[in-house]
Amino acid sequence: MFDLGTSFLASVERDPDRLAIVDGEVRLSYRDWYGKVSALAAALDETGLKRGDHVLTAMQNRWENASLHWACQFLGLIVTPLNWRAKTDEIDFGIADAGARAVFYEVATEEAVRLSRLARDLPQFSADALAGIMDSSARDAVPLADAADWSLMLYTSGTTSKPKGVPRRHRAERAGALAHVAQNLYRHGERTLGVMPLYHTMGVRSLIASALIGGTFVCLPRFEVAKALDLIEREKITNLYLVPTLYHDLVHHEAFSPERVASVRKLGYAGASMTDGLLKRLDQTFEPELFVNHYGSSEIYTFTIEQKAAGKPGSAGRAGINQMIRVVKLGGRNPDEGAAVGEEGEIIALMKSDEAFEGYWNRPDADAKALHRGWYFTGDTGFVDQDGDLFVTGRADDMIITGGENVSPVEVESCLSLHEGVAEVAVVGLPDERWGKIVVAFVKRRGTVTAEDLDHHCRASGLANFRRPRRFVFVEAIPKSPVGKLLRRLLVAGEYTEERIPEHQ
Template structure:
């Protein structure tokens, strides 16, 4: 079944219900939302030759038109490729080529140069062509969404691996429908009077969570700032009420800090779903103290979107259970659409309390990696997705994550992959060796630290910053550089990142040739 049918049906049943807002200003009712998406789908097919199975990319900040375009793509049986707007155009270009996208929609229509891979070309979301296509659509031209098989590609989500190259995760209509259905069972009820707020990027988890709110006929709110602003969220909560939104732990921390200073106790906020990185127990306790029991937790991956484990508001806020503290430190229990196990290296189930790799099987697990059978075979074994995360179950089925077997850095809820940063640094003529790790950070969860072995004269950190900005997204560049005489390695020549982490934890990196900035060279 085509997921766009949910919008089609809601447009018929709740035509006058507010569907899209920019801040408090109404952008579209559900009848208008469905009509515009239908018109966009028809325009994609007639003007640009987009059809079933074709890929259409969206590379822009959050905006009300994002959802109209997303559903317009699904309406005609094509697949959406949401690209993180914070990526460098060069990185987005790689995704477009790998996905063989026929079209990319951007905020300005002038993000990419003219050498996009044929037949892909760029269109401005608010450009005359798209605006006119919607404005000129006639009421009698409206048609329901085309049929789509459950196993058809709906959302091609690009996530990176330890190789540093992004991999396209194939999420089907069935995957996403089960994800959305499970939400109401395991995470939080979905109410027609909800205001689903998009303060986190719609290309990721926040955007994935649109489907259940469309089905319920709730209103979707895009902040005027197009991002996360605690003062704005407070104002929207007070003006609209029943705000529900997904937030990375660093966003929760910023909101709680603002609330404590402003004397804001969370009026108008119904539920905050946190995930995408570790939420430290002390931060969660402070959040509950300041804003009350408004928090639900999810743990998932792009390969099993938003659906591995969860804790509802009742579970997170419960104080009357003898294991309340340990449960809050966990990531909850298996969601109802999946099986979750902790296994050893031979895929044998670990005993209760024993640490092993977390694996998951069920209706939300991806259909595979886009045109990458080797990576798919390595990630999915006998139907079980190997998450690369280490954890343990308690006797009540609550999963606690203990570490990550991969070196991914999660900063502000966004994955940063060290190999990608290292490759950018190593192209600098004065960088001989580089190794990148994450260091705990009180606000962002982790920050990127690069250990550098340089050649020749002293290298300015500002030069390295500029070098990285020219090749990768700004948020990925190191926040700290540690210049060393050599990198610790094992007998096979592999850099020992565990040793680098230990040195940072001790506060005394060994073999320092220079400090973390130009003023601390020794």
């Protein structure tokens, strides 16, 4: 299999004059971008960085960051990206945990890097410095890595413990990108909005997949709806691959119209479940040729694919082309103890996948918890229906046990999302002396909908009585991570702001 440097070089030779990357005024063909990447690779090589070294990055989705990613693939350096909002302690953790040999940053992370105790002893490069380096010329970069070398180490979100490093080889990264192309039916020359961050598996996959098909990667450094709509319209974006939150913000923005996004023919989402209400609205608004629900993780890029997401709301489909999955008994560790059809269990994925990682970075405790007999135990819950399609019901830790009954927050959220007075909703279990936990819905409302209205909606929809929320809390905003994942733990901890009711109401 090709390493990623060779993969990029093959695209340069195949499509030298095709537009490769756009970032504001920067517009580079594959030939020109290769020249920039070569100059950067030569400069990094001169600093003493060598094959197998980790380099820590904390930058937004700008062309300098994308170029750095490719330069590292040529040199065999291991890109170790952090959230560009990272604080000093997170910078120090990343450097120490990965043993990083250099740090790359931009204005947004300049202070955190400056205050980092461990960064001060390492070579540091700002985004502006990278741009200056790439203004020079150098001999064409030659791939020094092979497919078995490490390419990337992502960090999991670490919501309940310290983040875990997920090292991935060139071959796994390329396999994931090829599967992404195939499963999303990408054509030669697709134009994608590069907004999912390059510290997230979705962002990295978009970058690599775009290069493999001679596509155009249109950078949006940070998500702003107005700018996203402008880019989609001006650059004639053909596919979107986003988390549900960003889709929600797009279609509810005052500047949105179907005409402005008419070039988009393929929608894909991942990272979280999508409510039935949003799914329906996107399908009606975009009228896409393809609407893909991609279920996966940083550890193993693809678990399952549903290519007709709007046709079967909630379905995550079936195993991807590089994967085998099973649903096993909750609490068990035997991959052969499968749950029955319709029975909720834990979703597991075969580690033989071409896209799979091989274990966490220096975390035998995490390996012992997640890896069993050649299978990765995801910690996600779900069930397989009579058709053989997977439905993901949430995280095992999110399951609400009320009066001895299991309630999936996702099911309740999907029900409530269909009410026109609900803009966003999140459901959690809160302690209750009698029931153990009760189902509580936190709602960002549209208009003047009341708790009584929503309770009536749940009853009329056929939601089982024990699944109905016992409380509705109207909030100013639903807490989310930087990539739009719902942060239920903050709601459980009381870290939210209740809606302010105007005095005239």
